[in-house]
Amino acid sequence: MSLSSSDAPLEAGAPSQDSGRSLKPWIFLGCGCLTLFVLLIAGIVGFVFYQIKDSEAGRLTERTLRESPAAREALGEIRDTGWPIGSVSVEGGGSGKASLSMSVEGSKAEGKYYATLLRENGRWSVISGRLELNDGRSIPLEGSAAAPAAPVTPEAPVAAGPPASGGQALRSDRAAVAAWTPVAWPDQAIRLEVPADWEQVELAKRSLEFRPKDRKAYFHGNLVYFDQKIPFGPIMETLLTKAAAQLKREEILGYARKDIGPAQGILQLERRGDGHTTAVWNGYFDTPEFGTVSVTLLLGAPTPEDFQRYEPALGAILDSIRFH
Incomplete structure (x- = not known):
């Protein structure tokens, strides 16, 4: 009795065509799940960055940078700023604090901007800032201007601070x-x-x-x-x-x-x-x-x-x- 090539037994260790075909759907499924997971993580990270950038603290940080004469002198025309990263903490009673940084590209130079913000009575202000240029220069930037205080006449009592x-x-x-x-x-x-x-x-x-x-x-x-x-x-x-x-x-x-x-x-x-x-x-x-x-x-x-x-x-x- 003769055996045709189609009836010949597989050699030990030789892969089966059927087993290869049966694994392909699982491979595709695994790759798809991995891609979906990566996209999900990227979406979450992007959403967090967007939330910081769109927050009042994030907008004030970028505006303070763009309005700074010292920054314009060092960077030239500011063409682009990166996503702000850092931390923003908002507490009860209108208080809070934030520490943010963002990359910045100008017509003359590039670098990174660091800002520290404080929130009092629901109002954010940049209390300190620093511009680190790629050429090694470090330039301190003034914080955002505070609202002008109401004039106090000699007869008007000055509000005392909180008890120690x-x-x-x-x-x-x-x-x-x-x-x-x-x-x-x-x-x-x-x-x-x-x-x-x-x-x-x-x-x-x-x-x-x-x-x-x-x-x-x-x-x-x-x-x-x-x-x-x-x-x-x-x-x-x-x-x-x-x-x-x-x-x-x-x-x-x-x-x-x-x-x-x-x-x-x-x-x-x-x-x-x-x-x-x-x-x-x-x-x-x-x-x-x-x-x-x-x-x-x-x-x-x-x-x-x-x-x-x-x-x-x-x-x-x-x-x-x-x-x-």
Whole structure:
């Protein structure tokens, strides 16, 4: 009995034409799904960029750049600006802040524009800006002009700023801890002390964390670099105004203006609905290498009872912080 070529058995390992044909739809389906996923991600990214560009902060950033005499002198006629990237934060009471950057192309030069914005009473303003040209030049740009203040006659009383403190204060008692351990924040000019029996959870360049052995309290720190110097005086005024309003609405337990070395800051005591109690210190200071640095220190406990027990030690940790 003879076998025709069509009846001959396949050699071991030889691919079947039918199996190849059966895989093609799956290959096409996989490629289609991958393409759809890539397009979806691109659409999401594009939408986010569009939202920033179309926001009031984004429009003001671009307008401030185009209206700047220093920018026109360096760039010539501005032909195009890229999508702004960065962060925009809008908070209650008409406050907020933003840090944005965008590429810019002019008839004479190209570069990148960096801007820091502040929102007060629902109105955005550019408080600082910098133009980094591709040839290495760095040109500071003035912020957007503020609305002219109403003239004040000698008889008219000038509105006082918010109180420097109010409500409950954070207790501090170094004697409540038997022994202390010095801590150097890596690569930072910051030194502090923590109770000797507390455990180190994290100690890095931008963050640190310590907790007692029972894990019923914590001290956490975090740093953010702005990469440019910003006038943080208006930010402090905004934070104080906001804290005073929150205290009046009984949203926080208390607040106080608290400067630590060169850092200007404000301390707030808060208690959530579940009893979790925290003391949060937000501060700002300038460095020659990285511009303005923002520091957030979070001290807290999961229950009011735990916070009351550890509060003297937490306050003493905060008071031990030194810059050198």
